[in-house]
Amino acid sequence: LVTLSRIGTSTRRIMLGAIVVTILLSLVVPSATARSACVVPIMMGVIAAFGVDKRSNIAAAIMIIVAQGTSIWNVGIQTAAAQNLLTAGFMDKMLGQRVAWIDWLIAGAPWAIIMSGVLMFLVLKMLPPESDSIPGGKEAVAKSLADIGPMTGAQKRLLTVSILLLLVWSTEGKLHSFDTTSTTYAGLVILLLPRWGIMTWKDVQSRIPWGTVIVFGVGISLGTALLTTHAGQWLGTQVVSHTGLDQVGPLGVFAILGAFLILIHLGFASATALTSAMLPILIAVLQTLPGDFNRLGMTMLLGFAVSYGFILPVNAPQNMVCLGTETFTAKQFARVGLVVTLIGYLLMLVFGATYWKWLGWM
Numbered sequence: 001l002v003t004l005s006r007i008g009t010s011t012r013r014i015m016l017g018a019i020v021v022t023i024l025l026s027l028v029v030p031s032a033t034a035r036s037a038c039v040v041p042i043m044m045g046v047i048a049a050f051g052v053d054k055r056s057n058i059a060a061a062i063m064i065i066v067a068q069g070t071s072i073w074n075v076g077i078q079t080a081a082a083q084n085l086l087t088a089g090f091m092d093k094m095l096g097q098r099v100a101w102i103d104w105l106i107a108g109a110p111w112a113i114i115m116s117g118v119l120m121f122l123v124l125k126m127l128p129p130e131s132d133s134i135p136g137g138k139e140a141v142a143k144s145l146a147d148i149g150p151m152t153g154a155q156k157r158l159l160t161v162s163i164l165l166l167l168v169w170s171t172e173g174k175l176h177s178f179d180t181t182s183t184t185y186a187g188l189v190i191l192l193l194p195r196w197g198i199m200t201w202k203d204v205q206s207r208i209p210w211g212t213v214i215v216f217g218v219g220i221s222l223g224t225a226l227l228t229t230h231a232g233q234w235l236g237t238q239v240v241s242h243t244g245l246d247q248v249g250p251l252g253v254f255a256i257l258g259a260f261l262i263l264i265h266l267g268f269a270s271a272t273a274l275t276s277a278m279l280p281i282l283i284a285v286l287q288t289l290p291g292d293f294n295r296l297g298m299t300m301l302l303g304f305a306v307s308y309g310f311i312l313p314v315n316a317p318q319n320m321v322c323l324g325t326e327t328f329t330a331k332q333f334a335r336v337g338l339v340v341t342l343i344g345y346l347l348m349l350v351f352g353a354t355y356w357k358w359l360g361w362m
Contacts, residue, residue, distance in 0.1 A: 001145040003017055003020050008138070011129040011133065012129075012132070015061060015065055018043060019065060019069045019116050021042075022039065022065075022069040023069075026077045026080040027077060028166065030080065032080070032317065033321060035080075035318070036066060036067065036070055036321040036322060037321055039066050040066060043066060047327070050140060054325070055326075058131070059325075060127050063322045064123060064328055064333060065119060067313075067333070068119055068337065071319075072112050072115045073112050074271070076111065077112075078099070078104035079169060079184075083306050086219055087279060088180070089220045090219075090299070102169075102171070102174065103173075106359070108304060110351075111348065111351055115343070118344075119340060161191055165187045215276055222280055235281060236281075236288030240289055245285070245289060246290055250294075250298065251352050251353055253298070254298060254302070254362070257285070258345065261282075261308070262308045265306070266311060269315065269317075270316070271316060283295075283299055297361025298361070300361065310344070311334055312337070
């Protein structure tokens with residue numbers, strides 16, 4: 001609400017505000033579904049306060065931006081999504097090294113910034129707003145902000161820990177050698193401390209998605225098993241010998257495997273499940289390929305492609321959260337998503353040939 005009050009409440013500014021809020025939350029909330037669950041009620045409150053019809057282009061555009069903007073920034077920030085953390089785990093177990101938080105940001109954020117602008121442009125073109133200004137918008141945001149009241153002590157302590165974690169994550173490998181997992185664990189311990197903390201273990205037990213934790217464990221264990229039994233190397237050799245991947249350069253490999261991940265994502269309802277099922281196999285393929293290219297960097301870039309849940313609402317949980325508001329149809333979502341996917345894929349190829357190659361990730 002503070003962000004919206006600063007940016008303004010015209011139709012375009014509300015859409016811009018939705019993207020900015022998504023970016024800010026991506027820095028501190030490591031779950032795309034949770035971020036959507038935070039933003040959707042605020043945006044629905046804004047839509048209701050403005051007196052905008054739920055089935056209007058304005059309402060549809062705002063919710064599609066929230067859903068797809070969340071997926072876009074899953075690419076830009078390592079700690080924004082579960083699949084990124086799973087990718088980092090596979091890097092550690094199968095390649096013996098991982099990409100630092102700040103290096104991931106430097107690689108992914110420019111693409112995400114450009115795609116945020118593309119998303120807003122496409123939504124305005126494909127779902128033109130009925131009005132450029134919303135009467136009473138500024139007053140509605142101010143009232144909602146006043147109703148919440150000042151920050152509580154617990155909220156201030158949470159904000160402090162979140163900012164400290166951001167600082168520690170962004171200086172990994174530069175000012176210290178602590179990895180993201182260790183520092184996040186330390187932050188969790190602080191939040192559980194008696195008196196100073198903001199939650200108890202009983203709160204944590206009831207809120208942790210234990211199924212996701214099991215998926216992480218099983219996925220990383222599968223990758224380790226493929227590596228230690230040499231099944232991964234055998235599978236990689238079979239894939240390379242039957243597909244001709246060894247005949248194309250690093251950009252060609254990225255183009256083919258990236259397109260494969262984007263297409264196969266249509267059959268998955270979760271990027272985390274897709275990562276768990278496919279990334280160990282693709283890492284084994286990369287290890288089998290001949291030639292001098294950065295296998296760690298290529299794994300990160302393929303991790304970017306995993307976040308392409310733009311086409312169908314069922315391709316990502318955050319899409320389903322937004323679809324539940326009944327502000328847009330699956331057809332409207334897919335129309336925007338198909339174009340976002342095509343432009344995003346082509347932009348990744350351009351980045352692969354230029355920016356990411358210059359950074360040494362190809």
